[in-house]
Amino acid sequence: MTEPVIVLNHLSKSFGAVNAVQDLSFTIAPGTIFGFLGANGAGKTTTMRMLCGLVHPTSGKATIASYDVWKDRHLARTKFGYVAQRFSLYRDLTVLENFRFFGGACRVPGPELEERIERLLGLTDLEEQRNTSAGSLSGGTRQLLALGCALVHNPPLLFLDEPTSGLDPVHRQQIWNLLYDLSNQGKTIFVTTHYMDEAERCTEVGFIESGGLLAKASPRSLKASFRARLLEIDVEPLMPALVRLRAIPELLGVSLRSGSLRLYAPDPEKLIATWHESWPFPDLRLLGERWVQPDMEDVFTAYSQGYDAVLKRSTS
């Protein structure tokens, strides 16, 4: 087993009385695409900023390539690139000028920098827009530029804070293809996202809730952590059914998927057997039922809503 790139050791951060991140400990191996999932305000961005040395930890520590992310942040910063949540390059500078500035700021030597910029322009498909000001690029190309600038010093690790939020599916695909290429080159990628389909693309996923880590595993084993099977039913009329079913004590939750209702029940077999005997809602019609495999959204819902009864408590 190779040395982990990122090590978090009881990392915590509080802002006044608010504990944004609490006692976070985990490691990330090189080459991983780590998806960091959590609701808004769960502590994703704070954790990422601590790892980038932008916010100092209240307690605990973390290292990147064995450099302390706070004490040796200047050394740690040579090892990673960072793409912020908000577009934060210089809008009045052109694509090329942004590349050159960040290259110079990261102390990439001149001749090597020009060569690398050419390569990154190709990689991000920005060759034709090299003299366009960053402010006039579209959302997707801006993000590609931000990604390119984060790679200008050729770091082995990349932090991306919701890199695809607000982008159209084509640009999202383009960004992810780029991330696969980078991963293929051996780079480690730490990405936060709200999109469950993106979580599926990661090699490893971590769930954070109220500043604490709930689970960390590959998408496959996370899905396997569903103890109960998932029942999906077709009912008519749909919306009243959703409201009524949410209220019954045998169900932890109900979610609507493509016209069917997905039921999170600790004992779905018993529930459906009871329903076959006597359907308790005379005004609703049960049209059919089937067993489905949980996807990442189910996993995320179960973890973040605390549906412990449907989960095998996995050890991270």
Next chain:
Amino acid sequence: MKWPSLGAIASVAYKEFLHIYRDRRVLVLLVILPPLLTLIFGHAFEASEMTSVPALLIDRDGTPRAQSFIDIVLKNKTFQWRKQSPGATDESDLLGHGVWAALVIPPGWSESLTNGDPKPLPLYLDGSDTNTATQLEGSIQQSVGDFQMKERDSMIETLPEEVLELGRKLPVHIRKQFVSLMTAWTVDGRILYNPKTRFIDYVVPGIIGLILQLLTVTLMACTIARERESGTLYQLMVTSLERGEIVIGKILPYLAVSICLIVIVSLVGSWHFQVRFYQPLALALICLLFLLCSLGLGLIISAFSRNQTEAIQFSVFFLLPVFVLSGAFAPLEQLPQAIRYVSELFPLTHFCRAFRLVNMYHASARFYIVDLVVLLAGALITFIGAAFLLKRIEQ
């Protein structure tokens, strides 16, 4: 902390230069404002002596002697006289007449001069502006003096022969004393340091300092605030740039721009106003230290402003007292002692003093070394303060 790398500083400086260059409005402001302000301020403060002050003249005496006095008074260029009929009684209503002064020749004035009991001439003055009243009174006093001298000369010319005969009998030394007393005693004034008494020569450091302070503090104050506003500050901080490199890199382009501004203002001063610059090297050093001080102040404001709006507000709060209390346009000595201690805190005060000591007094360095030290200390304190404040951002 590592020694700053030139390449990294150059990257920041070039980027910052591009920001200035791309922001056309600021660029236009930088190119047009300084020469324009120099012209406006230069002409505004050019004439230190008052001329053509509207004034009222009422002759209630109406004698040829009063007329001869009026002839002298009319030659006084300080005033633009308007005669009022002797019957008018509202001479003290200066505002109503739209004048700053009213001079009255009372009835029987001419006779009182002959009788050996000269009546004083009533003079009404607008005292709302504290400086002008005394200046106007002095000017009238001078006209009265001229008239008195003329009267005496004409009296001597028409003295009867017996009186002159009598005078010749006096001892020589008494006669000499008498002649001396009859002559106006004068001073031989030699104006030093500003022989042509041109106010522009006095005010030129004020103009340079004001423009520089205005532009450098506000522009510099916006730099870091803008990065914070647009979110680029985090991006900047995750690069391997050291704080010192960011600070120096941000200062350099503004320093270059400010030096251009000084050159422009100086050229306008020397071409248009014929201001001479003495010891350019010493003046350049004073300007440089003052600039560093101003840039440092701007940087401090920038470091604790959360956005550009705040940065501009803080700049204005700082600059307002500076303009009034720094002695840029009027001598500091007019201010009360307690306020002058406050004035000493402003870099502009020391800049103006040192600049005048060199350019007007042609003083040697020992006279203004204290001001240089204060400016240098100011620059150091502001830069260290700014670096310290920037460190806080990272927490």
